Amino acid sequence: MGEAPRHVTLIDGSGFIFRAFHGLPPMTRADGTPVNAVYGFTTMLMKLLADSSSDHVAVIFDSSRKTFRSAIYPEYKAHRPPAPEELVPQFPLVREATRAFDLPAIELEGFEADDLIATYARLAVEAGARVTIVSSDKDLMQLVGPGVEMIDPMKNRTIGEAEVREKFGVSPDKVVDVQALCGDSSDNVPGVPGIGVKTAAQLIEEYGDLDTLLARASEIKQPKRRESLIANADLARISRELVRLRTDAPVPVPLSELDVKPPAPEKLAAFCAAQGFRSLMGRLNAKIPTAAPTATRAVLPTEAPAEAPSLPPKVETAYELVTDLAALENWIALATGGGLVGFDTETTGLDPLRARLVGVSLAVAPGRACYIPVLHAPAQAQGDLLGGPSTDAPQIIPAAETLARLKPLLADPSVLKVGHNIKYDMQVMAMQGLAVEPFDDTMLLSYALDGASHGHGLDELCLLHLGHANIPFSEVCGSGRNQVTFDRVPLDKARDYAAEDADMTLRLHALLKPRLLSERMVSVYETLERPLVPVIAAMERDGIKVDRAQLMALSEDFGRRLTELETEVIALNNGEAFNLGSPQQLGKVLFETLNLPGGKKTKTGQWATGADVLEELAPLHALPARLLDWRQLSKLKGTYTDALVAQINPATGRVHTSYSLAATTTGRLSSSDPNLQNIPIRTEEGRKIRHAFVAEPGKKLVSADYSQIELRLVAHVAEIAGLRDAFAHGADIHAITASQVFGVPLDGIDPALRRRAKAINFGIIYGISAFGLAAQLGIPQGEAKAYIEAYFARYPEIRAYMERTKEEARDQGFVTTLFGRKVFTPGIKDKNGAMRAFAERAAINGPIQGGAADIIKRAMIRLPAALAAAGLSARLLLQVHDELVLEAPEAEADATVAVVKQVMEAAASLSVPLLVEAGIADTWGAAH
DNA sequence: CGTTTCACG
DNA sequence: GACGTACGTGAAACGA
Known part of the structure; x- marks a missing residue:
C-alpha cells in the first residue's frame, strides 16, 4: 500500500448517524429492526464514493461516552440523553455497512471521532495531501484551512473558509477562541456567561486571540462584559480545552493503510440484501465506482426497474443554460421526440396567483436537463446581492418568444409532462395562458404508493430513493432576512438548481410509475388523484368572494x-x-x-x-x-x-386557499393559507363569519353536503344489516339507532337518548373506547361500556369488522378503502399498549374516513363535465370533506343543484343510498 | 420550535 | 393494575 496519499477523505460516521436518524422517516427491516439511519448512511457512502477522487478514505466513530474531556470538565456532554431506542441497534449495523464498503471503521477509546479526524487531517496535510472532511458538525470547522475543506453530506454543501467565517465571524484558526468565549449549550461547554457568537467574534477580531483578550480584559468599556470576562477567565480557558481538537491522538490505524481497496460489489450487495435495501441493490448491478477520474460530477444510477430496463447504468449530469432560440428549439425537439419530459417552473414566490414566472426547466433523460430563464434581474443587480459581480451580462430570450415556443410542447398530447406538485406549475403557466396536458405528478405517485408513511417533498424523495441530496433552496436564494427572490439569482446558480429539480423529477418518475402496477395502485392514482389536479387548480384560481x-x-x-x-x-x-x-x-x-x-x-x-x-x-x-x-x-x-x-x-x-393533495393519512384534502375547511359554524358568533362568504352580484352560492356519509360507509363496509335497514328507512338515523339499541319505540325517543345514540355512532367511526365515549357524554366509564355492549349486541357485525380491520393492519401495515387507497397504520405492533390502541383506532377509522374522501373526489372529478353537458356555467369553489360549495348564476342555481346532487349521489354505489342535501343562498352561512 | 388551544369535518 | 385515548386536519399565540 505504498502510494503516497494525494486526497484523503475523512467521514464523521457518528455525526452522520444522528443526522440521518432524525432526518429520515422511520424504516424497519423485515424482522422489525429499525434501519433508517443505516439506509441514510449507506446511500450517503455510495454517493460520496461515486463522486470522490480520494485515494484514502476512513469512516470515524466516537468510542465510549467517556473521553479525556470528562476529566477536564465533568459536565461536558453530561446532560445528553441516552440514544433513542430505535437508534441503538443501528450503531453496530452502520459499522457493518462501513466494512461492506471495504472501508476502515476507526474509533479510539477515550477520544471523540473529531479528535481522530483532526489527527488524520494533520498527518495528511504533512504528507502533502488534500483533505476532505465529511461532516456537518460545526466543531470540525476549526480544521478548515489551506488543503482542508468540509462537505456537509445532508445539505450537499461545501464548507470552506468563507462559510466558516459566515458562521463564526472569524477565520478558521480563531474558531476555537470564539467557541471558548460563547460556549456551546448542546455540548455543555460553558463559555463566558453573557457572551454569544457575535460578541465573541468581535472581541477576538479586536484582541487577536483569547489569551491576549483575557490579559487585557480590564480595558473593555462595557462594564457587564468586562466583569464577566474577568470573573470567568478560567471557565474560558477550560472551554478552549474542551473545544480544541487534539491532533496528537494515537491513531489505531496508520494513514497509509486507509488507501482505497478495489471495489467488492458482492459484499455490499449481500449487506443491502440483508437489510432489505432493494432499491440500492439495483444500483449495484453496475460496478461501484470507487474513484471518478474525471472532473465531471458522476451520480450513481437509480434502480432500473424491470418494467423500464432502458435506464442507462451510469449518469453524468450535464445541465445547460438556454439563452438562444436554436438551443431552445433543440430541447423542445428532444422532449417531443422522447414523448416524456421532466418539467418545473421557477417563480418569485409560493402563491401562484401573485408570483411571477422566472424560468422553466426541462429534463429529457437522466442527467440531461436545461434551464430556460424567462425573467432575471440584470447582471449588475445580481452582483450587488449575491456572490460578487457576475462575469458577463446574460443574454435571455424574450419572455414572449420563449412562451410561444413552449406552448405547443406543453399542450402536445403525445408528450407526457412530469412535474412534482405539478398543480403549482399548471397554475403558473395558466396565468401565462398556457395549458399543461397530459401530465404525471411524482408527488401524487409517491402519495398513492406510500401514503403518509413519509413526506413527499422532492428533496425528501430524492434522498430516499436516489440517495441524492439536492442543492438546498437556501443555498441559492439565502434564508431569513437575506433571502432574495429567484429572479435575482445568478444564472449559472439558477441553472444548477432548477435543472436539477426537473432532472430528479424525471428520475423519480422512472422509479415510481412502474410501482403503480406491481403495487396495485394504478386505479387510485389514475382515477382519484391525477384527474383531481386540474379540478383543484381551477378552484384555487377562482377563489371565493x-x-x-x-x-x-x-x-x-x-x-x-x-x-x-x-x-x-x-x-x-x-x-x-x-x-x-x-x-x-x-x-x-x-x-x-x-x-x-x-x-x-x-x-x-x-x-x-x-x-x-x-x-x-x-x-x-x-x-x-x-x-x-x-x-x-x-x-x-x-x-x-x-x-x-x-x-x-x-x-x-x-x-384563494391552497389545497394540499398529498398531506393526510386517510386521503382527505387539506386546506391552508388560509384554511377554508374550518370556517366557524357551530356557534352563533362564529356563524357570522360564514355569512361574510358571499356570491358575486347576480350569482348564488350553492352548498351541497353528503348526509352521514361516514356512517353510511360503516354500514356498507362492515355489512351491518341493522344499520343498513335504518338508512333504508331514511329520516333520523340517530333516533332510529337509539330505538334499535335501547329497545324503545321510535316515538318514545327523547333528546337525551338520541344524543347518546349519536355519540355512539360517532364513536364507532373513531374506533370506539369506553373512555372516549364516557368523556364525550360526561358519564362514568362503566355506563359507557354498557352502551357499547348494547350497541354491539344489536349490530354484531361491527365487532367482526373491527377485529378484521385490526388484523389487516397488523398483517400488511396498512388498511385499504373501498377504492383501493392504502391507509398506513404505523405503531400497530408497538409494544406500548397505548400506542398500539391509538394505531388500532386509526386503522378502524381509515377505511371509513378514507372511503368518504375517495367518494367526494370521484364526484369532484365528474362534476365539471356534468355541468358543462347540462349547459351550466357554475364553478366549484370549495371542498370541506363532505361538502362542495359552488357559485352559479342566479338563473341557473336550481338546475345546478340538480346536477350536483345527481353527480354526488352517484359517485359510489353502496348497499345503502347516498343522500345529498343542498341549499341556495347569497351567503355560505345561509346556504346550509 | 414545541406546546396548547380551538376552529372544522 | 396502569397506561392514556375518541378519527383527521391547520392557525395562532405563548414562552423557551
Whole structure:
C-alpha cells in the first residue's frame, strides 16, 4: 500500500448517524429492526464514493461516552440523553455497512471521532495531501484551512473558509477562541456567561486571540462584559480545552493503510440484501465506482426497474443554460421526440396567483436537463446581492418568444409532462395562458404508493430513493432576512438548481410509475388523484368572494368586547393583571391564586386549561366563565376576521386557499393559507363569519353536503344489516339507532337518548373506547361500556369488522378503502399498549374516513363535465370533506343543484343510498 | 420550535 | 393494575 496519499477523505460516521436518524422517516427491516439511519448512511457512502477522487478514505466513530474531556470538565456532554431506542441497534449495523464498503471503521477509546479526524487531517496535510472532511458538525470547522475543506453530506454543501467565517465571524484558526468565549449549550461547554457568537467574534477580531483578550480584559468599556470576562477567565480557558481538537491522538490505524481497496460489489450487495435495501441493490448491478477520474460530477444510477430496463447504468449530469432560440428549439425537439419530459417552473414566490414566472426547466433523460430563464434581474443587480459581480451580462430570450415556443410542447398530447406538485406549475403557466396536458405528478405517485408513511417533498424523495441530496433552496436564494427572490439569482446558480429539480423529477418518475402496477395502485392514482389536479387548480384560481366591510365590522365588534372582557377578568383576579392568552399564567391564576378545585396537569406538567376544564369551573367562579367568552372571541378575531381580510387578493378581491393533495393519512384534502375547511359554524358568533362568504352580484352560492356519509360507509363496509335497514328507512338515523339499541319505540325517543345514540355512532367511526365515549357524554366509564355492549349486541357485525380491520393492519401495515387507497397504520405492533390502541383506532377509522374522501373526489372529478353537458356555467369553489360549495348564476342555481346532487349521489354505489342535501343562498352561512 | 388551544369535518 | 385515548386536519399565540 505504498502510494503516497494525494486526497484523503475523512467521514464523521457518528455525526452522520444522528443526522440521518432524525432526518429520515422511520424504516424497519423485515424482522422489525429499525434501519433508517443505516439506509441514510449507506446511500450517503455510495454517493460520496461515486463522486470522490480520494485515494484514502476512513469512516470515524466516537468510542465510549467517556473521553479525556470528562476529566477536564465533568459536565461536558453530561446532560445528553441516552440514544433513542430505535437508534441503538443501528450503531453496530452502520459499522457493518462501513466494512461492506471495504472501508476502515476507526474509533479510539477515550477520544471523540473529531479528535481522530483532526489527527488524520494533520498527518495528511504533512504528507502533502488534500483533505476532505465529511461532516456537518460545526466543531470540525476549526480544521478548515489551506488543503482542508468540509462537505456537509445532508445539505450537499461545501464548507470552506468563507462559510466558516459566515458562521463564526472569524477565520478558521480563531474558531476555537470564539467557541471558548460563547460556549456551546448542546455540548455543555460553558463559555463566558453573557457572551454569544457575535460578541465573541468581535472581541477576538479586536484582541487577536483569547489569551491576549483575557490579559487585557480590564480595558473593555462595557462594564457587564468586562466583569464577566474577568470573573470567568478560567471557565474560558477550560472551554478552549474542551473545544480544541487534539491532533496528537494515537491513531489505531496508520494513514497509509486507509488507501482505497478495489471495489467488492458482492459484499455490499449481500449487506443491502440483508437489510432489505432493494432499491440500492439495483444500483449495484453496475460496478461501484470507487474513484471518478474525471472532473465531471458522476451520480450513481437509480434502480432500473424491470418494467423500464432502458435506464442507462451510469449518469453524468450535464445541465445547460438556454439563452438562444436554436438551443431552445433543440430541447423542445428532444422532449417531443422522447414523448416524456421532466418539467418545473421557477417563480418569485409560493402563491401562484401573485408570483411571477422566472424560468422553466426541462429534463429529457437522466442527467440531461436545461434551464430556460424567462425573467432575471440584470447582471449588475445580481452582483450587488449575491456572490460578487457576475462575469458577463446574460443574454435571455424574450419572455414572449420563449412562451410561444413552449406552448405547443406543453399542450402536445403525445408528450407526457412530469412535474412534482405539478398543480403549482399548471397554475403558473395558466396565468401565462398556457395549458399543461397530459401530465404525471411524482408527488401524487409517491402519495398513492406510500401514503403518509413519509413526506413527499422532492428533496425528501430524492434522498430516499436516489440517495441524492439536492442543492438546498437556501443555498441559492439565502434564508431569513437575506433571502432574495429567484429572479435575482445568478444564472449559472439558477441553472444548477432548477435543472436539477426537473432532472430528479424525471428520475423519480422512472422509479415510481412502474410501482403503480406491481403495487396495485394504478386505479387510485389514475382515477382519484391525477384527474383531481386540474379540478383543484381551477378552484384555487377562482377563489371565493368575502365581504371585506362586514369582516372588518366584525373585527371591530369583537375587539371592543374583548377589551371589556379583559377588564372584567382582571377585576375578578383581584385586580392582578395577567396575559389572558397564556395558558400557563391562567393555570396559576385558577388553581394557585383562586385555589379552584379539580386542577389537572398536561403531560408536560402544566395546568390544563382547555375548554372542558373551564366549563367545569364555570359554575364555581365567574372568571373561567368570562374567560371562555374571551377565548371564543379572541379565536374568531385572530384566526378569522383579521386573518381573512389580510388574505384577500387585491387583484381578484377574493380569497384563494391552497389545497394540499398529498398531506393526510386517510386521503382527505387539506386546506391552508388560509384554511377554508374550518370556517366557524357551530356557534352563533362564529356563524357570522360564514355569512361574510358571499356570491358575486347576480350569482348564488350553492352548498351541497353528503348526509352521514361516514356512517353510511360503516354500514356498507362492515355489512351491518341493522344499520343498513335504518338508512333504508331514511329520516333520523340517530333516533332510529337509539330505538334499535335501547329497545324503545321510535316515538318514545327523547333528546337525551338520541344524543347518546349519536355519540355512539360517532364513536364507532373513531374506533370506539369506553373512555372516549364516557368523556364525550360526561358519564362514568362503566355506563359507557354498557352502551357499547348494547350497541354491539344489536349490530354484531361491527365487532367482526373491527377485529378484521385490526388484523389487516397488523398483517400488511396498512388498511385499504373501498377504492383501493392504502391507509398506513404505523405503531400497530408497538409494544406500548397505548400506542398500539391509538394505531388500532386509526386503522378502524381509515377505511371509513378514507372511503368518504375517495367518494367526494370521484364526484369532484365528474362534476365539471356534468355541468358543462347540462349547459351550466357554475364553478366549484370549495371542498370541506363532505361538502362542495359552488357559485352559479342566479338563473341557473336550481338546475345546478340538480346536477350536483345527481353527480354526488352517484359517485359510489353502496348497499345503502347516498343522500345529498343542498341549499341556495347569497351567503355560505345561509346556504346550509 | 414545541406546546396548547380551538376552529372544522 | 396502569397506561392514556375518541378519527383527521391547520392557525395562532405563548414562552423557551
